[in-house]
Amino acid sequence: MASGSKRLVECVPNFSEGKRKEVIDAISTAIRDTEGCTLLLVEPEASANRTVYTFVGDPVSIVEGAVNAAKVAHSLIDMRKHKGNHPRMGALDVCPFIPVSDVTMEDCINCSNEFGSRLSKELNVPLYLYEYSCTGGDHRRTLPQIRAGEYEGLKDKIIKSEWTPDYGPAQFVPSWGATVTGARPMLIAYNVNLLGTKQQAHRIALDIREQGRGPDNPGKFKCVRAIGWDLEDKGLSQISINLTDYKTTPIHAAYEECVRIAKDLKLAVVGSEIVGLVPLEAVMLSADYYIQKESLFIYKEEQKIRLVIERLGLSSLSYFNPKEKIIEYCIGSTADGPLVSSSVRDFIESIGSRASTPGGGSASACIASIGSALATMVGLMSYGKREFEGIDGIMRETILPLYDAMEQLIPIIDSDSTAFSSYMDALKMPHSNDEESTKRSLAMQEGLKRAIEVPLGLMRKAHSCWPHLFVLAEHGNKQTMSDLQVSASSLHCGVFGGYCNVLINLKGVTDTQYVTEIRQEVEQILAESQDNSDKVQKLVLKRL
Template sequence: MAVDALVECVPNFSEGRDQSIIDAISKSIRDTPGCTLLDVDPGKSTNRTVYTFVGCPKSIVDGAVNAAKTAFKLIDMTKHHGEHPRMGALDVCPFVPIRNATMEDCVNCAKEFGKRISEEIGVPIFLYEEASTQAYRKQLKQIRSGEYEGLEEKLKDPKWAPDFGPAKFVPSYGASVTGARSFLIAYNVNILGTKEQAHRIALNVREAGRSDNEPGRLKFLKGIGWYVDEYKMAQVSMNLDNYLVTPPHMVFEECSKDARELNLGVAGSEIVGLVPLEAILMAADYYIQKENLFIIDESLKVRLAIERLGLSSCSYFDPKKRIIDYMVQEDLAVTQPLASMTLKGFIEILGSRTPAPGGGSASAVIAAMGAGLGAMTGWMTFGKKKFEALDSVMRELIPPLDKAMRDLIPYIDADTNAFNDYIKAMGLPKGPVRDEAMDKALKQAINVPLSTMKIASRCWEPMIKMAHHGNIASKSDLEVGAKSLETGIWGAYRNVTINLKDCKDPKYVESTTAEANAIIENANQSLKKILEILENRKD
C-alpha cells in the first residue's frame, strides 16, 4: 500500500458468535475504497470481535462509519451477553497513527467519525484518550463504567452528556466511544486455573492494582481475569498501553512468576489482533540475552519470540498476518526498485543507455557484498567443533558485518534517487527557488555516497579481527570481501569528490573533504593490513 499518511483503526464490536454479522461488518470495511482489512479476531466467550484495518485519514473514517452503520442494523444489544465490558454495538473505535500520521491527525479522525455517526444514525458518541479534554472522562474505563446496563441512567446526568449525538438511550445500539491513542497491544496470558486465580494475578500486575493504596507492579497495564470456554482455561486478559515501557515479554514473565507462586501452570499466551514488530523483537532480544543465544536473523528472532511466549497456544500465530509491519509494508519494488531487482536485471540496467543507476549505486552494491563476505567468513567459523574456542569471537564479529551489509542495501536506490533529484532541480526556472533546490539536491548527492563510505568503514575493525581468527578455508572469500569493501568505499569517494566541486558552501566542502579523505586513507591501510594478515597466517 502506498499512501502518504497511514492510520490504523481497531474497532471492537459486541458480536463474536454470529458469523454472518461478523462477516457483514468485515465486508463493509473491505468494500470501503482505500481501506485494507488486516485482521478479524472474534471471541465467543467475550462475544466480541476486534477488527484491524488501515488507510489514509479520509478512507479510515469512511470505513469506520460504514462498519458502525452495519452494526447498527444487525446487532441488538438488548440480547447481548459476554465476558468483556461493553456499552454499545460498536463499543470502542480507536484511531492509531502508523506511518506519516500524527496523533492530531487521529484526533481529527475520531471527531469526524463521532460527528458523522451521531448525525447519520442518531446514537450517543463519547471521546476518550487523546481526543478527550476532560480528566474525569478521558479513560475508557471511566466512560464505560456501568456498562450497557447502566447507560440509560448515566445519560440522564449532564456530566455524561455525549460529545456527539443525543443524550438518549438507544436500546438496540447503546453508545460508542472513539478517540486517538498510541499502539495498544491486547495480550492474554493463559492460566491453567480458575477465573478467580487469573484475576488475582491481574490485580497483582496491572497498574491500578487492587486500590489506590495498593497499586500493581507494571505501568501502562490494564487487566482482568476471565475464563474462556472454547480454550478450557483461564486468562489474564490485558491491554498494554505503552509496550515500550511494559512489553509483552515482561508481562508474560511477571504473570508466570505469580502463577508459579500459586502452583498454577501457564500454557503460553495470546495476542489479540496485531502487534508491532518492535515488541516481538524486544521479546526475542530479552530471551537471547537471558539464554545466552546467538541469533541475528530477524525471522529467527521472530520465531524465538513466538516459541518463548507461546503465541501459538490458542491458534497459530502467523507473523506475516499478525505483525503489522509485515502487513502494511510497502512493496519493495516501489520503495527499492533497484535493490529488489534480480542481479541480472540490475547489471543490465547498469549497462544501459541511462546515467542512473551509476557508479554510486554500484559502489553501494560492492561495499555491501564486501561486508557480506566478511559475515560469511564468520558463519563458516561459528558453530563448528574445530573452531569451538572461537565462538565468542565470532559472536562479536558477525553482527556488525551483517548489520553493515543490510544497512548498505537501501543506498543502492538512495544514490540513484539523489542523482534524479538533482536533475529535477536543474530543470526548474532560473531564480532563487532553483538555486535553493539545486543546493539541497547537490548536498544530498554528496551525503548519500558519504554515508555509504561511513557505513562501509565500520566494517574494517571486525574485518581485521576476522582475518586473524576466521576459518582459513575462507581466506580467499575474506580477501575478496576486503577488496570489495575498499572498492565500494573508493567508488563512493569518487562520487563525493566530483559533486563537491560544484558546491558553493566552503565550510561544508572543507569538512566533508576532510572526512572523506580520512575514510579513504583508513580503507587503504586496512585493506593492506588484512591482506598481509591472511598472507602470513599458517593455519
C-alpha cells in the same frame, strides 16, 4: 495497498459481536469493499462476544471504511441482547486511529473527529473522544474511564453534564449504547493463558497493571492495563493485557511476571496470544531478551521471530503466522525495493542502460553489501565445527554485526536511486516572486542534504565493519581467506563510491559549516578505509 498511497493510518474497531458469523462477515465485507482500505485481520472471540478488526488506508479512506463498518453494525447488532465477558459500552465499542507511515498523530486526531462527526449525523448515536483526541478533561481521557459502568450504566451516566458526548445526542440509545473513538499510538492487545479461575487471573492482572489495586497499591508495570476473565469455550482463564507503550513494558516482561506470580500461586501458564497486529520492533525486543538471557546465537530475523513464538507460546490457542500478525509484514513495508528484488542480470543491465539511475551510488551500496556478506560468510565458515570450538565466542561477537551491516546496506541499493528526488521536486517549485524563491531555495538545500545522507550512511555502515574483518583475518578459517580479501576490497570500494556521491552533492550546499563538517568526516573515513583494507590484506598474507 488498494489505494496505492504510502500515507497509512491503522484503524482497529472493536465490535460487540463474536458469535454470529453472518454479522462478523458483513462487517468485514463493508471494510473490504471500501476503496483505499485493506482489511488485514479479523479476530472474533466467542467468550468475549467481541470481534477485533484491523485495517489500514490513507486518512480519507480509513474514515470511510470505519463509517461503512459502523453502518452495518448499526443494522445488525442490538446491545439489548448482548452478553460477553469483555468490558463494553456500545455495538461499536471503540474505534481508534493509529499512525503507521507518513502520517502524524494530528492526522489521526482529524480522522477521529471526522469519524465522530459523520457517525453522529448519519446514525444519530453518541460518541466520546479519548487519548490524543480527548477534549473533555482528564476524567475522560482513557478508555477505562469512559467505559466505566459499561453499557448497563450508560443510561444514567450519559445525562450527567461531565459525561456529555463529544458527538451525537446526550441520550441513551438502547440498541447502540455509545462509541469511543480517538487517536492513539500503537497498542499491543496481549493475553496470557492461565489454567485457573477468572478470579485468579484477575489477581495476577491487579499485580501487574499500572493502576494496581488503587492509588496506594499500584501494580508493577507502567503503561499496562489488565483484567482477568474466563475463556469458557477453551477451559481456561486469561490475563487480558493492553501494553500502551511496549518500549516501556515489553511483551516478554509482562509474560515472565505473569509466569512468576502464577508459579507462586501453584498455577500453570500455558502460553499467550496477541490480539490484532504487533509491531516488528516489539517482537525483536523480546527476541533480544531471550537471546541474552539464554546466551543464544541467533542472528536471522525469521529465527528470532520463531524464538519469541516458542518462548511466549503465541501459537497455544491458534497458529501465530508472522505474515498475518506482524504489521510490517502485512502492509509490505519490509518488502525489498525494485532493484534489490530484480535478478542480478537485470540489475547489472539496468546500470548499463542510458538511464541515470541506478548509477554509481546503487552500485557502491551493492558492492559494500557484498563485502559485508562475504565477511559474514567467513565468520560462519569459522564457527560451529569442532575444529573451531576455541574461537566460537569470538566468532559469535564477529558474525552478528557483520550480518546486521549486510542487512542495513542492502536497502541502500534502492534508496540511493531515489535520494535525489527531494532535490528534483524542489527544482519544480514555483519561484515567480521573492517568497516563492526563498521557499524553493530552502527546499533545494534540504533536498541536497537528504541526498547526502544516503551515501554518507553507506560510508559509515561499511566503515563499521573493519574491526570485525581484523578479527577474521587473525582467527578465521584459512580456507576462506581469499573471500576475506575480496570482502575488504569490496567494502573499501563501497566507501569510495559513497565518498564520490557525497562530494558531488556537497558542491551545491550553501551551509559552509555543514560542508566543512561533512567533508572532514568523509575524508577521514575514506583515508581510514584505505588503511584498514591494506591492513586486512597484510594480515591475511601473513597466514597464507
